[in-house]
Amino acid sequence: MSVVTRFAPSPTGFLHLGGARTALFNWLFAKRYGGKFLLRIEDTDRVRSTDDAITQILNGLKWLGIEWDGDPILQHSRANRHREVVSFLMDSGRAYKCYCTASELEEMREKARKQGNPVRYDGTWRDKDPQDAPPGISPVVRFKALIEGETIIDDGVQGKISISNKQVDDMVLLRADGSPTYMLSVVVDDHDMGITDAIRGDDHLTNTARQTQLFKALAWETPKFSHIPLIHGSDGSKLSKRHGSVELGFYEKMGILPEAMCNYLLRLGWSHGDDELISQEQAIKWFSLDGIGKSPSRFDLDKLINMNGHYIRSSDHSKILDECYRLLCLKWGKEAVDENKDKFIYLRSELIQKSNTIIQIIESIDFIFEKKPISYDDKALKILTNEAKILLNKIANEFLECKDWSEEHIEEIVRSFVKKENIKLGNIAQPIRSALTGTNTSPGIFSIIFVLGRSEVIKRISDAVKK
């Protein structure tokens, strides 16, 4: 039987790092075995689900390069099928109506907590005669779970796990308004979609016992589940909005490449010996369940950024350039960018070589676009001493007389100036840098002088000297 996996996000929030990794693993697993990867939107909670979230999830997956087979399935559209399964369960005596009110349930839990018992539904309506149903209350439908024995889960990552059936209570299948719950829908949909393997977060592990019982009650085959440990924040706590950086779009905005993100996510919880840089093609060849670790891992932004640097340097430069152009336009406006495009093109190799993120590239050419007169930061100001200004005046004259405005010739001028003045290159390079960029860091000094052009250079130097 060929492999069918799925990613089943709930559109109650955005696609975050954990979800992205789950999607990646399922996708990789399907590719590895030549199977299909399906997408199912778990929107049975009509109140909390939003279209925005769906769009964002889809975009996030596309950005990562994860393509699903067929159209995404919207779970709520299958409600009738879910209800049909419940009536089968009712007929076969594996489900029943429960008329407990919310306050009764709360009381029940409170009592169990006080007595130190597991907090579960106590089965009040399990064997009651439906004739006793109180008037005016619309019931929920509960699954009649097994009371004795234990449920064995053969997990692809965690191995064999047994959970006592005493731990599993009679879960709600249909809400009072007749809508199906998640617990029912996953089971029915996984079966109907022909899912053979599903990789999902650890947080579903104990739910699996409930779902397994449902599969059995329906006489359906259970997919092979593999529960992967969760990703934690850098402080070791559960990844949450508190970390401010769980959303995938956050990383796109900071100039992380999707390839780097995939590679990083892949290495978080999965390994293939000492391999670190793993292309998508290679990952598809290597991916398997036994490379997945059992312990939770922390998210490390530094490592992601470093990995991103490798991808920036090794990927197709024209692709990087396109992305830079897009972001540059966003930042400075298309007109300004087009006007200065050749400057950026000239500096591109150096920039790509030394940057770890797209944003770093963009920021290192801020000086090109700064409005004149440019502003100087503290470090630049510190460099612009009186002695430095004297040197700047002198070198400005040299530039004025320069006949051949090429980077090579500019370097000649500066180097012979250094010799003449008996100073170190740094003594003049840093003041020039400050004058031209308003900061103390920039691309190579000769290339920025060349790129800015003679009149601009003269102008900026004279502005700086007047400071």
Next chain:
RNA sequence: GACCCCUUCGUCUAGCGGUUAGGACAUCGCCCUUUCACGGCGGAAACACGGGUUCGAGUCCCGUAGGGGUCACCA
């Protein structure tokens, strides 16, 4: 609280009974150097603890501690 899972450098991890416990990120030092980086070289840095099993344990078993997850008419 009950149940389930986890535990190797600061972080991600390799290791699948015999290793000087390896790699990567971060960190420190040196080199390169006009700045910031990139790159190169080198250093420091880990088997949570306690019992077993075994000739031999990071590797197997049992406890303890710590961490995580689940206990909804959320998914």
